[in-house]
Structure formats: structure tokens, C-alpha cells
Amino acid sequence: DVKVTQSSRYLVKRTGEKVFLECVQDMDHENMFWYRQDPGLGLRLIYFSYDVKMKEKGDIPEGYSVSREKKERFSLILESASTNQTSMYLCASSSQQGSGNTIYFGEGSWLTVV
Amino acid sequence: GENVEQHPSTLSVQEGDSAVIKCTYSDSASNYFPWYKQELGKRPQLIIDIRSNVGEKKDQRIAVTLNKTAKHFSLHITETQPEDSAVYFCAASIRWPGAGSYQLTFGKGTKLSVIP
Numbered sequence: 393d394v395k396v397t398q399s400s401r402y403l404v405k406r407t408g409e410k411v412f413l414e415c416v417q418d419m420d421h422e423n424m425f426w427y428r429q430d431p432g433l434g435l436r437l438i439y440f441s442y443d444v445k446m447k448e449k450g451d452i453p454e455g456y457s458v459s460r461e462k463k464e465r466f467s468l469i470l471e472s473a474s475t476n477q478t479s480m481y482l483c484a485s486s487s488q489q490g491s492g493n494t495i496y497f498g499e500g501s502w503l504t505v506v
Numbered sequence: 507g508e509n510v511e512q513h514p515s516t517l518s519v520q521e522g523d524s525a526v527i528k529c530t531y532s533d534s535a536s537n538y539f540p541w542y543k544q545e546l547g548k549r550p551q552l553i554i555d556i557r558s559n560v561g562e563k564k565d566q567r568i569a570v571t572l573n574k575t576a577k578h579f580s581l582h583i584t585e586t587q588p589e590d591s592a593v594y595f596c597a598a599s600i601r602w603p604g605a606g607s608y609q610l611t612f613g614k615g616t617k618l619s620v621i622p
Binding site: 434494500 | 507555613
């Protein structure tokens with residue numbers, strides 16, 4: 393069974409703090425994603441990575457950066473957190489093999505910036 | 507880029523009735539259309555998907571239809587049960603150039619409530 397694990401479920405940070413959200417997958421997937429979920433706005437892609445050290449901007453990359461130093465781990469970084477980054481963040485992964493590319497999500501990280 | 511519109515945003519049905527959620531997409535190159543179900547406090551999980559070379563797919567009480575000409579696809583749930591209550595997301599994907607992966611664009615979600 394695919395497992396995507398997000399290290400922190402609930403975080404409260406202060407405006408201006410640097411925030412790291414960590415994600416690990418155990419299925420040797422090539423692709424990893426960070427989404428942001430807000431009520432009424434659905435799931436919006438922040439960044440994704442298709443290989444170690446490779447990254448692509450999604451729809452809303454402003455204010456975020458990512459790091460993928462190892463295949464199983466994908467980190468989302470908020471360099472200077474702001475209150476409008478209060479949200480639920482979902483990590484996901486998928487394989488490049490076959491034509492399915494089903495995306496598997498983690499449990500989500502609820503971030504509150506005060 | 508791709509744009510996915512999903513309707514309705516909320517839907518209430520009586521237990522046993524059918525529920526239909528509709529999505530439209532903008533990019534004619536999209537070729538993969540999954541549907542995800544997210545129960546309260548849980549992660550989104552794939553429930554059914556369809557590819558552009560297929561017009562309909564069914565899995566027990568759920569089915570998805572695709573009209574490529576009109577660029578819309580729909581989720582149909584029959585004989586609804588209280589456990590079907592959740593938020594449902596449609597998505598459309600295109601192959602990301604050079605990356606060998608699909609990039610999904612999601613609709614904004616439909617909150618389905620099944621009333622016992």
C-alpha cells in the first residue's frame with residue numbers, strides 16, 4: 393500500500409518565520425507534488441518534482457520554494473510565512489511507469505500563520 | 507494552461523437517489539480524468555478514472571462518462587448511501603513536457619451530502 397507521510401499535521405507559526413513542511417513516500421515514485429487546499433478553491437498545485445533536484449512551478453509558486461535532495465523526500469519551504477499562507481498543504485506522489493500516474497496524497501498539514 | 511470547472515459546489519440527495527457531478531475542461535490535449543473523494547479530515551483518494559479513448563467506465567455504484575468533443579465529463583453515483591457523503595474533486599491532466607509525468611488540474615470540489 394502506498395504511503396505518503398507528512399511529518400507535521402498541525403503547525404502554528406508566526407509571521408516572518410521560515411517554515412519547512414516535510415514529505416516522505418515509500419513507493420519509489422519519481423514524481424512528487426505539493427498542493428494547497430482552501431475552501432471553495434479546491435486543490436492548487438504549488439510545485440512538483442519529477443526527479444531528484446528537479447522542480448517545476450505549479451499554479452501558485454509565489455512565496456514558496458521546494459527541495460528534493462533524495463527521491464523519497466520532498467520539502468516545501470515558506471521563506472517568510474505570511475497570514476495568507478494559512479492553509480492545508482497536501483503532499484502527493486505518483487509513478488512515471490505505465491499510463492496511470494495515479495496521484496497518492498498524504499494526510500495533509502494544517503498550517504496557521506499568526 | 508488547463509482550466510477545470512466543476513458543478514455543483516454543493517449537492518444534497520436523499521439516500522437511495524442518484525447524484526451527478528459535472529466537470530468541463532479547456533485543454534483539448536488533456537487525456538486522463540480522475541475523480542477523487544475526500545472524507546472529512548482525510549486525504550483525497552482516487553475512486554475512478556477514465557482515459558480519453560474511453561467514453562464510459564463503471565465500478566459498482568459509480569460511473570464516469572466522458573465527452574471529448576464537448577470537453578466535459580461527469581461522475582454518477584447510484585443508490586447513494588450516507589458513507590458517500592464527502593467532497594468530490596474532478597481533475598484533468600496533460601503530460602508535462604519532458605517530465606514523463608502527468609500534471610493534474612483539479613476542479614474546486616463538490617460537497618455531497620446524503621440524507622438518511
